[in-house]
Amino acid sequence: MNAVESRIPLVVVGGWGVDAAMLLPLFDRWPGEIHLISLNDALMSRCDSITGVADYLLERYPCPSVWAGWSQGAQVVMAAASRSCPQVRKAITLAGFPRFVAGEQWSTGMEVDTFETFREQVSQNAGLAWRRFQRLLIHGSHDESQARQELRPWLARGPSVSDVNLVRGLDWLGSEDQRSLWGALPVPTLHLQASNDVVVECWEHSFHPSPAAKVVRVTGMTHWPRGQALSRCHDEILQFVFGKEVEWTL
Template identity: 85%
Template sequence: MNAVESRIPLVVVGGWGVDAAMLLPLFDRWPGEIHLISLNDALMSRCDSVTEVADYLLERYPCPSVWAGWSQGAQVVMAAASRSFAQVSKAITLAGFPRFVAGPQWPAGMAVDSFEAFRGQVSQNAGLAWRRFQQLLIHGCPDGSQARQELRPWLARGPSVSDLNLARGLEWLGSEDQRSLWSALAVPTLHLQASEDVVVQCWEHTFDPSQVAKVVTVPGMTHWPRGQSLSRCQDEILRFVFGKEVQWTL
């Protein structure tokens, strides 16, 4: 790996109500600086949409970087990539989706009834609804006991945003539809999907992203990339970003 490659910054955007630091094990040997962005109160209180979040982050991180987004964060990253090819040199989505809720020609989304029921739960008891959602991040893990142990510290911290912004984040999930953006984006993109995801369905065979995008469904992976799926994700990211087999360590 040459000196230029070793300095490539990475911007990581987390998902709904979670701390982006939950993804650190995935990038623990990234050869460059890492900027972790959580969709927290400080960020969401100043923005009214996914696009506004993307614009704000583009102002904060103007240097050409690789951008990675997890779940709802994937929509932020894709919006940023569509607005500044110069700053987002490559994009990575992890358990991401162009549209969260099911609709016409989009069977991979969450059923409308299920989404509305969850939104109702958040309005009644956001903390409890958030905890239930966190359990879905690891639902289907082959190593359930270990997964629950790894999730426990994050559950103890509680949501990274207020009840109000948890509800606002759901509003964004319910309204954002980036299918046309994803299908036309000229920025090289790697979409890593989870074969065991119970939050969103794999859309690999129902939707065609842009011609410069690569879609990989990771076996055994749930909505939170962890466990044995981490190694596969790291390998795919390494090949995608650097285009060759190299070691993560410098």
């Protein structure tokens, strides 16, 4: 791999109600450009679906890149990869899912009643529901005190998206089903699942993505990749994207 190839850009798409910058510690030594995309008002107000977001981002970032998506952002990345394989050279999902809500032949999703209850809570008091959700990002951490300390600045900033678009994002979560897409996508993909995730249940044994995909269950990882899980994720991404012989410090 030459120097140009080792400096491939990275497009990082955040999830529902979270700032994509929360993932920066995972990519802080990436050797190329990093483009952080949060599902904020500016983006959601101009798009009407996950596919719409993907198409807009493909127009905005036309250079061949590695795309990484966290949670709902994983669906954006996979949609982008299905629309333009040349631009999405490789895809990475972090705590991602092809379908969020449980349904026919998909028992690993959130129960419909639980999802609808949460959606109603967001409609009635978005700020309170958002803070509860943020705390779920670190639920299950082995270092709970440290996790709360790291989360505190993000809680203090509040949501980077309006109440209306928080509800809109949930509507997308409730309707999007990418199982057929994930099962056939030819783009090389790394799915990093979190063993301690209370938001998204691991689907590694119940769903088989395309042959071009690799699924890794990261022990001790919560919905927010942090703490000791960062090292495992870092190593998996390093090997997947560059190969062992290339260091991120280039």
